[in-house]
Amino acid sequence: MNLHSIILLRHEILLTVAAVGVLFADVFVPREKKHNMITVSLIVFTLVTLLGFIPAQGGVLFGGSYQSSHMTDFMKDILNIAVLLIFLQSTGYLSKPENSWKITEFFVILMFVLIGMDFMISAGDFVIFYVGLETASLPLAGLAAYDRYKSKSAEAGVKLILLSAMSSAVMLFGLSLIYASTGSIYFSDILPKIKATPLIILGFIFFLSGMGFKLSVVPFHLWTADVYEGAPINITAFLSVVSKGAAAFILIIILFTVFKNISREWEWILYALVITTITIGNLFALRQDNIKRFLAFSSITQVGFLLLGFMGNNELGLTSVVYFMLIYVFTNLTAFGVVEAIYNASNVETISGYKGLYKTNPLLSLAMMLALFSLGGIPPLAGFFGKFFLFTAAASRGYYILVVIAALNATISLYYYLRVVKAMFIDKSDNPVAKFRSTWPMRISLIISSIGIIYVGFASNIFEFIYSLAKGLL
Amino acid sequence: MIQGIPITHILVVSVIMFFTGVMGFIIRQNLIAILLSIELMLNAVVMNFLVFNRYLFPHHLQGHFFGLFVIGVAAAEAALAIALILNVYRRFKHIDPDKLNEMKY
Numbered sequence: 001m002n003l004h005s006i007i008l009l010r011h012e013i014l015l016t017v018a019a020v021g022v023l024f025a026d027v028f029v030p031r032e033k034k035h036n037m038i039t040v041s042l043i044v045f046t047l048v049t050l051l052g053f054i055p056a057q058g059g060v061l062f063g064g065s066y067q068s069s070h071m072t073d074f075m076k077d078i079l080n081i082a083v084l085l086i087f088l089q090s091t092g093y094l095s096k097p098e099n100s101w102k103i104t105e106f107f108v109i110l111m112f113v114l115i116g117m118d119f120m121i122s123a124g125d126f127v128i129f130y131v132g133l134e135t136a137s138l139p140l141a142g143l144a145a146y147d148r149y150k151s152k153s154a155e156a157g158v159k160l161i162l163l164s165a166m167s168s169a170v171m172l173f174g175l176s177l178i179y180a181s182t183g184s185i186y187f188s189d190i191l192p193k194i195k196a197t198p199l200i201i202l203g204f205i206f207f208l209s210g211m212g213f214k215l216s217v218v219p220f221h222l223w224t225a226d227v228y229e230g231a232p233i234n235i236t237a238f239l240s241v242v243s244k245g246a247a248a249f250i251l252i253i254i255l256f257t258v259f260k261n262i263s264r265e266w267e268w269i270l271y272a273l274v275i276t277t278i279t280i281g282n283l284f285a286l287r288q289d290n291i292k293r294f295l296a297f298s299s300i301t302q303v304g305f306l307l308l309g310f311m312g313n314n315e316l317g318l319t320s321v322v323y324f325m326l327i328y329v330f331t332n333l334t335a336f337g338v339v340e341a342i343y344n345a346s347n348v349e350t351i352s353g354y355k356g357l358y359k360t361n362p363l364l365s366l367a368m369m370l371a372l373f374s375l376g377g378i379p380p381l382a383g384f385f386g387k388f389f390l391f392t393a394a395a396s397r398g399y400y401i402l403v404v405i406a407a408l409n410a411t412i413s414l415y416y417y418l419r420v421v422k423a424m425f426i427d428k429s430d431n432p433v434a435k436f437r438s439t440w441p442m443r444i445s446l447i448i449s450s451i452g453i454i455y456v457g458f459a460s461n462i463f464e465f466i467y468s469l470a471k472g473l474l
Numbered sequence: 475m476i477q478g479i480p481i482t483h484i485l486v487v488s489v490i491m492f493f494t495g496v497m498g499f500i501i502r503q504n505l506i507a508i509l510l511s512i513e514l515m516l517n518a519v520v521m522n523f524l525v526f527n528r529y530l531f532p533h534h535l536q537g538h539f540f541g542l543f544v545i546g547v548a549a550a551e552a553a554l555a556i557a558l559i560l561n562v563y564r565r566f567k568h569i570d571p572d573k574l575n576e577m578k579y
Contacts, residue, residue, distance in 0.1 A: 127539065127540055130544070131547065138551060142558070145558055154558070154562045155577065158555075161554055161558050162509065165509075166499055170496075173518070176522035176526065176537075177522075180526040183530065185536045230577060
């Protein structure tokens, strides 16, 4: 363990120190002062996020088990920003009196989940990848059941743990078949031995099914809406933004590096997955009234668009996926922030309950409108540019029919995003959500993410920066 | 290499174990039985790794180590899953997945 390896592992080491430090600090805080742990954790995690931005050279550690590059560092920074925004948003939930005993565990568990994700993104062999994936998914099931006295939350937790264990077993079966045909678990050793033999393709399909579950791609999406509805809102936000982001990042790295020799085969598998994911996500989102289920199906559709960038299979594809994920972090967290603020103030989480929101809470409605327009892909906002580059990546390989289908679906999706906007701005209601002021951390997070929605789309240097990183990785 | 037992014999056992687990996961009416099915699937995977390592690549130990990690993670998974099933039992007074349908469509 020399200085070089400490610098390479800086995200993971910083997070470990922060998580263990917060856990120890909690021991010395008396019971009636536990609410101070919110401020302590927020300050510590802000420091971790800022220190993560320090640039450093990439490299390989532990005989190839851990590989780090500018691209993986940037991915980890995106995840850090997302988690910081979620931490800011969850202060309202945690400062309720019945949640006072949950404060420290909430922050510590999410930080450990983030460590798992960081190791997963930097994995150089399948063991680190698998252990990181499980570290990133198991504790979340506990957090989904965090509202212990709500039956919906208990149901969500047990559904998440059983289905994610099942999907990782399926994924491992695939990995064992790949091990059988290549004789190694290291990415660099597997790469030259991957050929389109039946055994490898079978193993790859098992592997993709397991990852598809984590990403909630359509044949494997059935857990999504139930877990999203039952879990506390900040955990829902974490599942839909950070978990999905990490899974997308490592899947695109593995597909573009380890499995690039069978890209002709997996592109056609993804072709089918893109069409089913976008279409079925759209169709189910049309009929939802619960806003969390609505956002769940909307996030399934967004993952479908994300897979469009995978079809690019070149630097442009990787760039567009990372760029879209950065925008998706800001966009979706704005939406979830507004949902959470309204739920904390008035226990409303249905679209019909949002009627007349503009009259009472104009700023929150504006933030929600920005987020929904960006998700729908209306031009001046960042969501449009994200989708545009994903479409460009797929079109650059000649998948024109797929791009047309996706563009049609993007138009359909406008209908249900605008339905929420209509409920907030146009519909009259006899008893709208009462006027309230959200907490200041919530306001900070909404301001940051709203600025992100507007700024990231216009700042072309961000896209060029990610493109230069992508060239370094591939 | 185990004397007199070809690799296919063991692979047939592990594949049957895996798909028994998949079947059990789908049709059993009890959350604990579903957890057992998952364990069956994971054990089939461990067996696969060990057999491939022993028969095909006996000079390295990568498959053995992967198997060890899978066993370790599976133990953590089982502990957490049982805690969550207990939580469901306290809320609903049963552990029948068919009746856990408060949220649907």
